[in-house]
Amino acid sequence: MLHNQSILNNPFLNKGTAFTKQERQKLGLTGTLPSQVQTLEQQTTQAYAQFQSKTTPLEKRIFLMTLFNENRTLFYRLMDDHLVEFMPIVYDPVVADSIEQYNELFLNPQNAAFVSVDTPEDIEDTLRNAAGGRDIRLVVVTDSEGILGMGDWGVNGVDIAIGKLMVYTAAAGIDPSQVLPVSIDAGTNNQKLLDDPLYLGNRHKRVTGDRYYEAIDKFVQAEQKLFPESLLHWEDFGRSNAQVILDKYKDKIATFNDDIQGTGMVVLAGILGALNISKESIKDQKILTFGAGTAGMGIANQIMDELMQEGLTEEEAKQHFYAVDKQGLLFEDTPDLTPAQKPFTRKRSEFTNADELTNLEAIVKAVHPTIMIGTSTQPGAFTETIVKEMAKNTERPIIFPLSNPTKLAEATAEDLIKWTDGRALVATGIPAEDVDYNGVSYQIGQGNNALMYPGLGFGLIASTAKLLNKETLSAACHALGGIVDTSKPGAAVLPPVSKITEFSQKLAEVVAQSIVDQGLNKEPIQDVKKAVADMKWTPEYQDINND
Ligand SMILES: NC(=O)c1ccc[n+]([C@@H]2O[C@H](COP(=O)([O-])OP(=O)(O)OC[C@H]3O[C@@H](n4cnc5c(N)ncnc54)[C@H](O)[C@@H]3O)[C@@H](O)[C@H]2O)c1
Ligand SMILES: O=C(O)C[C@H](O)C(=O)O
Numbered sequence: 001m002l003h004n005q006s007i008l009n010n011p012f013l014n015k016g017t018a019f020t021k022q023e024r025q026k027l028g029l030t031g032t033l034p035s036q037v038q039t040l041e042q043q044t045t046q047a048y049a050q051f052q053s054k055t056t057p058l059e060k061r062i063f064l065m066t067l068f069n070e071n072r073t074l075f076y077r078l079m080d081d082h083l084v085e086f087m088p089i090v091y092d093p094v095v096a097d098s099i100e101q102y103n104e105l106f107l108n109p110q111n112a113a114f115v116s117v118d119t120p121e122d123i124e125d126t127l128r129n130a131a132g133g134r135d136i137r138l139v140v141v142t143d144s145e146g147i148l149g150m151g152d153w154g155v156n157g158v159d160i161a162i163g164k165l166m167v168y169t170a171a172a173g174i175d176p177s178q179v180l181p182v183s184i185d186a187g188t189n190n191q192k193l194l195d196d197p198l199y200l201g202n203r204h205k206r207v208t209g210d211r212y213y214e215a216i217d218k219f220v221q222a223e224q225k226l227f228p229e230s231l232l233h234w235e236d237f238g239r240s241n242a243q244v245i246l247d248k249y250k251d252k253i254a255t256f257n258d259d260i261q262g263t264g265m266v267v268l269a270g271i272l273g274a275l276n277i278s279k280e281s282i283k284d285q286k287i288l289t290f291g292a293g294t295a296g297m298g299i300a301n302q303i304m305d306e307l308m309q310e311g312l313t314e315e316e317a318k319q320h321f322y323a324v325d326k327q328g329l330l331f332e333d334t335p336d337l338t339p340a341q342k343p344f345t346r347k348r349s350e351f352t353n354a355d356e357l358t359n360l361e362a363i364v365k366a367v368h369p370t371i372m373i374g375t376s377t378q379p380g381a382f383t384e385t386i387v388k389e390m391a392k393n394t395e396r397p398i399i400f401p402l403s404n405p406t407k408l409a410e411a412t413a414e415d416l417i418k419w420t421d422g423r424a425l426v427a428t429g430i431p432a433e434d435v436d437y438n439g440v441s442y443q444i445g446q447g448n449n450a451l452m453y454p455g456l457g458f459g460l461i462a463s464t465a466k467l468l469n470k471e472t473l474s475a476a477c478h479a480l481g482g483i484v485d486t487s488k489p490g491a492a493v494l495p496p497v498s499k500i501t502e503f504s505q506k507l508a509e510v511v512a513q514s515i516v517d518q519g520l521n522k523e524p525i526q527d528v529k530k531a532v533a534d535m536k537w538t539p540e541y542q543d544i545n546n547d
């Protein structure tokens, strides 16, 4: 039988002051709560007033996380009512502050699993213990080597896995008791953490090579064994591991890498939205990706698939890309190319001044891109000179500075609109205010994978997908890219976050339909819409049956 202390401390079951008199009697809670029985609505009003009394974003976050730790139903009910206000607090950008101060702020492990590379023999128990008998359908795992654009944050990065899952529930409606955030603690190369006597993770340099990959494999095997119906979402792994891990598992289990695929999808959807506005064809675009890492090359690959679907050969499609990294424009003979970069290199003979193409300004002058995507972690890299140069050669430059968090963005939306006299079609990684310029209010799409992964993941889970392939990824991009309202001047290239629950549902249906159409569902599904609707969790208290 559930005992009073355990139920009040169980965030999946706790109702606090909303336990009825009968429930209090049945559960041995009589006298352990004030006498008034509140409704969920009353609790929500009270909690929102408390939230509003907090003055800084971090204080607001701490309040919301406390509520989350105590009562998931109340937390998500409140988040439903204030989604646009809460997203930047529980997720990017404020999640970045909490990661930087994880040990200072630590109060509660938040039902995460802490997998240690030092004790691989404990991996299965770790997952089992953290799940605590819950029926896990969705796992978000990070090893935190590349947290947003902030680098290596060791065990602190667990907060990004928790934040991603909060967005999944708020946006798509995954039952919060069916999710598991996982930190793979492989050590850290962040000297500041290693020197901090209060650091909570494994205090040694990162384990690499075979020991690392064996631990990852042990984790995947245990995860699949314990939660055979789950989807596995990889987040913020380092550049040298992210693609390798994805390639190892993507044809065997339902899995995706959010930085590679989620970002590729939201950017393609944003480009499709932008081209709806400019009435141009994707086949006429020259795409410059600045920061050819995990996200940059994921984006290039997703756009590449689109160009090939439009009838281009692989060779023809490649001619549309210019990948730029620290070394400058990437050529066939550039040293230190990653496997993901190699297919997207150019020939030096294409340019008269190839040796000078080591900085963005020179490259933009030589290439005349029509689309410029920033995933470089280099703040302010899209300067006025560069943007004006780009805008000379295209009527509606598509410019997405996507590096997160706020302090790392390649440019602000406001500057981009002003420098191009309102012509740029812009999306940013974090939420941006409307930009008022020359009598037009420009709405700025949020080019963040958060617009994509909840619907994608939910659709895969609801359809019991065996795998995620190119067909499904493409279907989802078109579904989101097609939602843009192009009728108003200043229209955004992506649908607003305020509509995220609606479009996540649509995305989930499109994804589930694609899985079923390809016969990639594990269990029979008659009606895709019904499967998605049936899976959706809503924040309401259930009667507790304790017999
Ligand atoms: N908005 C989104 O949805 C979204 C999604 C994923 C990543 N991102 C952001 O994109 C950035 C990169 O993330 P990632 O996962 O690809 O990291 P990553 O480390 O894999 O890639 C970053 C790349 O930028 C390159 N770079 C560094 N300095 C540079 C310079 N001066 N000039 C050109 N290139 C330079 C690095 O060499 C690397 O290849 C982060 O800030 C992250 O927050 C945003
Ligand atoms: O976490 C985000 O806000 C988006 C993305 O996954 C990132 O790594 O920046």
Ligand SMILES: [Mn+2]
Pocket (backbone or CB within 6 Å): 148, 235, 236, 258, 259
């Ligand atoms: Mn990420």
